[in-house]
Amino acid sequence: MVVRIIVNLKRGVLDPQGKAVLGALQNLGFSSVKDVRVGKVIYLRLEGVDKGKVGGIVEEMCAKLLVNPVIEDYQWEIVEE
Amino acid sequence: MVVRIIVNLKRGVLDPQGKAVLGALQNLGFSSVKDVRVGKVIYLRLEGVDKGKVGGIVEEMCAKLLVNPVIEDYQWEIVEE
Numbered sequence: 258m259v260v261r262i263i264v265n266l267k268r269g270v271l272d273p274q275g276k277a278v279l280g281a282l283q284n285l286g287f288s289s290v291k292d293v294r295v296g297k298v299i300y301l302r303l304e305g306v307d308k309g310k311v312g313g314i315v316e317e318m319c320a321k322l323l324v325n326p327v328i329e330d331y332q333w334e335i336v337e338e
Numbered sequence: 339m340v341v342r343i344i345v346n347l348k349r350g351v352l353d354p355q356g357k358a359v360l361g362a363l364q365n366l367g368f369s370s371v372k373d374v375r376v377g378k379v380i381y382l383r384l385e386g387v388d389k390g391k392v393g394g395i396v397e398e399m400c401a402k403l404l405v406n407p408v409i410e411d412y413q414w415e416i417v418e419e
Contacts, residue, residue, distance in 0.1 A: 292383040298344055302373040
């Protein structure tokens with residue numbers, strides 16, 4: 258199965274990459290863009306995992322490696338059975 | 339409104355960042371992970387844009403700045419009205 262995890266900077270945390278993209282879009286004439294935030298999306302292909310245990314495994318992976326809980330939030334979902 | 343754009347490497351394009359994450363997860367003992375791909379997620383806050391025109395604007399932004407069509411695919415949706 259494939260799990261998609263979306264990792265975003267928490268509200269209030271500075272996002273220099275987002276600011277750079279915002280500036281570039283406005284320079285290109287896209288004046289309707291008022292804010293940009295950039296995050297990560299991670300796709301994990303898992304094999305031999307019980308559907309009921311996916312949540313626990315994903316949360317452990319996020320806690321140990323994928324997410325910095327001080328500055329980042331995440332959400333996950335199964336995108337392919 | 340807020341538009342979320344998910345940008346992924348096309349199938350077949352090497353993903354060194356994904357490979358690094360895969361190796362790190364396996365080293366941590368997550369042996370059920372068989373593949374990892376990493377992409378970007380971009381949130382755009384747009385103001386004063388007709389809902390019917392969002393698609394055209396987003397596609398233009400992707401073509402001009404946000405996406406490299408040689409190696410990347412994208413999908414977008416309105417996540418906040």
